Amino acid sequence: MRLFLFFIFLITPFTLSAEVLRVVILGSGTPRLDIDRFSQSILVEAGDERLLFDTGRGTAIRLSQMNVNLSSVNNIFFTHLHSDHIVGFPDVLMTGWVYQREKTLNIFGPSGTKNFVDNIKDAFNEDIKIRLKKPEELKMSGLKTYVKEISDGLVYKSKNVEVHAINVDHGGGVEHAYGYKINYKDKSVVISGDTNYSEELVNAAKNVDLLVHEIAAAPSSLVKKSEKVRGIMNYHTTPRELIRIINQTKAKFTVLNHVLLLGGMTEDKVLKSINSSLSKDSKAIFGYDLLAIELTDRVNTYSVDYTK
Numbered sequence: 001m002r003l004f005l006f007f008i009f010l011i012t013p014f015t016l017s018a019e020v021l022r023v024v025i026l027g028s029g030t031p032r033l034d035i036d037r038f039s040q041s042i043l044v045e046a047g048d049e050r051l052l053f054d055t056g057r058g059t060a061i062r063l064s065q066m067n068v069n070l071s072s073v074n075n076i077f078f079t080h081l082h083s084d085h086i087v088g089f090p091d092v093l094m095t096g097w098v099y100q101r102e103k104t105l106n107i108f109g110p111s112g113t114k115n116f117v118d119n120i121k122d123a124f125n126e127d128i129k130i131r132l133k134k135p136e137e138l139k140m141s142g143l144k145t146y147v148k149e150i151s152d153g154l155v156y157k158s159k160n161v162e163v164h165a166i167n168v169d170h171g172g173g174v175e176h177a178y179g180y181k182i183n184y185k186d187k188s189v190v191i192s193g194d195t196n197y198s199e200e201l202v203n204a205a206k207n208v209d210l211l212v213h214e215i216a217a218a219p220s221s222l223v224k225k226s227e228k229v230r231g232i233m234n235y236h237t238t239p240r241e242l243i244r245i246i247n248q249t250k251a252k253f254t255v256l257n258h259v260l261l262l263g264g265m266t267e268d269k270v271l272k273s274i275n276s277s278l279s280k281d282s283k284a285i286f287g288y289d290l291l292a293i294e295l296t297d298r299v300n301t302y303s304v305d306y307t308k
């Protein structure tokens, strides 16, 4: 059995070959409790680097479903501090420690990120005291964090990877919300975070290889009738706005994420209306949990869920 599994691992496309940019949607949903759509979390694998964008519900579980060890993730970027984007952070921090994180965990995010991380650590004080002693004797070094509160512009640079933060327009009292652009070799990805139509994001995403953009859709009758739905639509991006965004950016491939479909809207209906309004060089699909998008000379999409 073990030999058989090993063989399967060798022949599946799940493991990433070196020098490739791959994006995995770990959570494609919203605060809504949905077993199929955990709230937002996106893993970007650039060669041998792993960067995590948001840590929504179940991030640690989704990483384990794709056979990624928590201790191999050392850079986390928050788009904003709405709970659906950070509620999975304590699990990543603490379980990563239990499973032998060795390097400092770097966390980049808007103003308030330091306070959030410090308070989460404080909240686990009792557990930390216990695990430092016998029999576990974990080392404090595995819980080391470095927090950088960012503004827009270049926020991270390594030998092959650059991450730029983009001011976006989330509204609804959220002062600091960012999208991110990740450059790796000749490929680039833009992650919108939560936002309404954002000119800054459109400018940053011109000709991007992959755009991961949030979407919210509701029938116009419902928008007219419900003040609450109108409010939600004002904080998020409608299908009509997405058509405009994709046509303006000429993004080659768009994954619709943070999926919020209200009042009987369906993925099929939304996708048809979007794709029929795009040029032949652009295409949009809906994201789902554990969808991998691999950018080589073409775009490959597949599920990285080992448990199915």
Ligand SMILES: [Zn+2]
Pocket: 080, 082, 170, 194
């Ligand atoms: Zn939000």
Ligand SMILES: [Zn+2]
Pocket: 030, 031, 040, 082, 084, 085, 194, 258
């Ligand atoms: Zn959100």
